[in-house]
Amino acid sequence: MSTMAYALTDSATMLRRNLKRMLRYPSMTVQLVGMPIIFLLLFVYVFGGTLGAGLGGMSGGREVYVNYVTPAIILMAIAAAVQGTSISVAMDMTEGIVDRFRTMSIARVSVLTGHVIGSLIQAMLSITVIIGVALLIGFRPSASLGEWFALAGVLLLMSFALIWLAVALGLASKTVESSSNIGMPLVLLPFLGSGFVPTDSMPAGLRWFAEYQPFTPLIETLRGLLMxxxxxxxxxxALCWCVVIALGGYLWSKKLFNRESTR
Structure with missing residues (x-):
């Protein structure tokens, strides 16, 4: 069997391991999916009437606002899902299982590949749940079939990029507890962008940050495809940011993982 075939086989084994962990410990998955749902319901039903009335001078209230805020919640769901990736990677690194893997005849790349693919599946499931809940409470996208396919591709790329960043953050964490907090800015950045209110309603300094931080073009891309x-x-x-984040996260992860291997 070739080296590539060994790597693919070992990666599939590591993927099954991570999927079984999700099934055996569903509380983390429920928590990571539940938080964006809570934010969606909170902003639509508590703030939606007021915020929706102020969007572009329209007076649609909650019906308008649920269409505006859902793309931000989708991105928040991805950020929350990849936070679980940091925790899982940190658990493997601190509990000694990776050291045991290194003594076995397996492809080293498969350890991280299993985390990445498993997290990608989890992120897609989270997005599906969020869109389903949004549809139930009044979200009405106008996307065509082609735009839905484009949306799926963009979401995959966004998730892939943020997952590699989360893997690096998990490898950089000294403890599992710190890994659960180090990715929190990813969940909060949509609040400091165009996710919940237009950037032109913000003070000058905050507006500058909101317009140039990476999550704003990601949200605007999702909003444009959906609405x-x-x-x-x-x-x-947005695509440039995804490439930069994915490449940076991968190279950082590779450096940290190789450094741990030489100790």
Missing amino acids: GTPMGNSAVI
């Missing part, structure tokens, strides 16, 4: 709003160059910027 047909103008995207401008947001899609290009």
Whole structure:
């Protein structure tokens, strides 16, 4: 069997391991999916009437606001899901299982690959749940079939990029507890972008940060694909950010994992 075949076989084994962990410990998955749902319900039913009335001078209230905020909640769901990736990686690194893997005849790349693919599946399930709940409470996207396929591709790329960043953060964490907190800014960044209110309603300094931080073009791209709003160059910027984050996260993860291997 070739080296590539061994790597694929070992990666599949590690993927099964991570999927079984999700099934045996569903509380983390429920918690990571539940938080974006709570935020969705909170902003739509508590703040949606007021915030929706102020969007572009429209007076649609909650019906308008649920369409506006859902893309931000989808991105928040991805960020919450990858937070679980940091925790899982930190658990493996601190509990000694990776040291045991290194003594076995398995492809080293498979250890991280199993985490990445398993987290990607978890993120897609989280997104599906969020969209389902949003549809139940009034979300009405206008996307065509082609736009839905484009949306799926963009969501996969966003998830892939953030997962590699989360893997690096998990490897950099000294304890499992610190890994659960180190990824929190990823969940909070949509609040400091165009996710919940337009950036032109913010003070000058905050507006500058909101317009140039990576999550704003990601949200605007999702909003444009789902609702047909103008995207401008947001899609290009979003794709560039995804490539930068994915490449940076991968190289950082590889460096940290190899450093641990030499100790």
